[in-house]
Amino acid sequence: MPVLRGFLWLLGFLLLGDALVTLTGLPVSAGVAGMLLLTLWLVLRGSVNADIAAAARPLINVLAMLIMPGVVGVFFILDSLSGQWAAILGALVGGTLLSVFTTLWLMRRLIVGEEPGRE
Amino acid sequence: MSELLDHLLATPLLAIALTLAAYFAGARLFRLVGAPSWCPPILVAALLLAGVLALTGIDYADYREGAGWLMLLLGPATVALGLPLYQQMAHIRDLWRPLLVCLPIASAMAALYAVAIAWLLGASPEVMASLAPKSVTAPIAIGITEQLGGSVALMMGGLLLTGVAAIGFVDLVARGLGIRDQRLLGLALGINGHALGTVRAFEIGPTAGAFASLGMSLTGILTALLLPLAWRLPGLAG
Numbered sequence: 001m002p003v004l005r006g007f008l009w010l011l012g013f014l015l016l017g018d019a020l021v022t023l024t025g026l027p028v029s030a031g032v033a034g035m036l037l038l039t040l041w042l043v044l045r046g047s048v049n050a051d052i053a054a055a056a057r058p059l060i061n062v063l064a065m066l067i068m069p070g071v072v073g074v075f076f077i078l079d080s081l082s083g084q085w086a087a088i089l090g091a092l093v094g095g096t097l098l099s100v101f102t103t104l105w106l107m108r109r110l111i112v113g114e115e116p117g118r119e
Numbered sequence: 120m121s122e123l124l125d126h127l128l129a130t131p132l133l134a135i136a137l138t139l140a141a142y143f144a145g146a147r148l149f150r151l152v153g154a155p156s157w158c159p160p161i162l163v164a165a166l167l168l169a170g171v172l173a174l175t176g177i178d179y180a181d182y183r184e185g186a187g188w189l190m191l192l193l194g195p196a197t198v199a200l201g202l203p204l205y206q207q208m209a210h211i212r213d214l215w216r217p218l219l220v221c222l223p224i225a226s227a228m229a230a231l232y233a234v235a236i237a238w239l240l241g242a243s244p245e246v247m248a249s250l251a252p253k254s255v256t257a258p259i260a261i262g263i264t265e266q267l268g269g270s271v272a273l274m275m276g277g278l279l280l281t282g283v284a285a286i287g288f289v290d291l292v293a294r295g296l297g298i299r300d301q302r303l304l305g306l307a308l309g310i311n312g313h314a315l316g317t318v319r320a321f322e323i324g325p326t327a328g329a330f331a332s333l334g335m336s337l338t339g340i341l342t343a344l345l346l347p348l349a350w351r352l353p354g355l356a357g
Binding site for chain 2: 010011013014017027028031032034036038039053057059062063064065066070071087089091092094099101103105106107111
């Protein structure tokens with residue numbers, strides 16, 4: 001039952017993350033705290049625990065399905081957003097164009113110099 | 120008929136079955152129309168599901184209550200992202216210096232541009248809180264939006280649109296700037312286009328894909344750590 005053992009590991013890190021966030025009042029979600037704790041633990045351990053991999057891979061593969069109930073919600077709030085469409089679309093499309101440009105421009109300056117010509 | 124529906128909705132089973140069915144049907148329909156790269160398969164599935172809910176007259180709030188059991192798995196799934204992050208450690212060590220400078224700026228800009236434009240165009244604080252985490256991968260973005268007081272549904276819609284826009288713009292801007300380095304393309308796709316951009320990067324090549332996962336994870340973490348703090352600053356709170 002490697003999948004279930006791995007799932008228990010993930011739940012353990014999630015609960016640990018939740019406890020940490022609750023006790024310290026950090027403005028991070030329990031999942032992110034758990035993810036960082038898991039990464040830290042793997043770095044300290046120096047290798048991937050097979051049980052964790054068995055549970056993590058299928059969960060990551062169905063991430064899109066897990067967020068679907070939230071995605072569907074957008075079709076049911078369209079009415080309440082009338083009057084803000086220009087702001088929403090402008091922010092999403094314009095903001096993305098600007099940030100893509102900033103990222104590529106900045107990274108070309110910082111990274112290309114290190115190892116030129118590698119494809 | 121509606122009594123039967125009420126009875127079936129008394130447990131989360133119907134909502135979970137509908138979600139799974141729409142997920143698989145959406146994936147199938149997506150392949151049938153030739154898997155267009157600008158359209159995320161999840162959008163097809165979500166449209167199908169919304170159509171079924173509208174046709175059967177199931178209230179979204181009822182559906183959401185049942186499907187919440189499925190979304191409970193998002194917590195452990197977010198923790199699971201620590202595994203690919205650990206597997207990217209070699210890349211992080213190789214490039215830690217440019218990444219240290221670049222990532223905080225790039226991920227801050229991804230949020231700042233969107234909030235600034237929304238603010239200029241007169242969006243409400245709730246809308247701005249929903250748009251701020253638009254470049255962050257969904258499981259992390261849900262947590263951020265809830266903390267900022269935004270709408271998760273609007274954030275999800277914004278996430279989808281951002282992913283699609285980022286894929287198109289990275290292609291366009293990279294051609295304009297003459298960039299063909301897979302590491303740069305991958306990072307730009309992951310930082311700006313979260314999971315959708317990462318899928319696109321794997322189509323470009325394995326190097327681009329690895330760097331996109333790296334960009335996506337680090338942007339997610341940085342935004343999750345810094346955005347809620349920045350939001351507390353006066354002026355931004357609206």
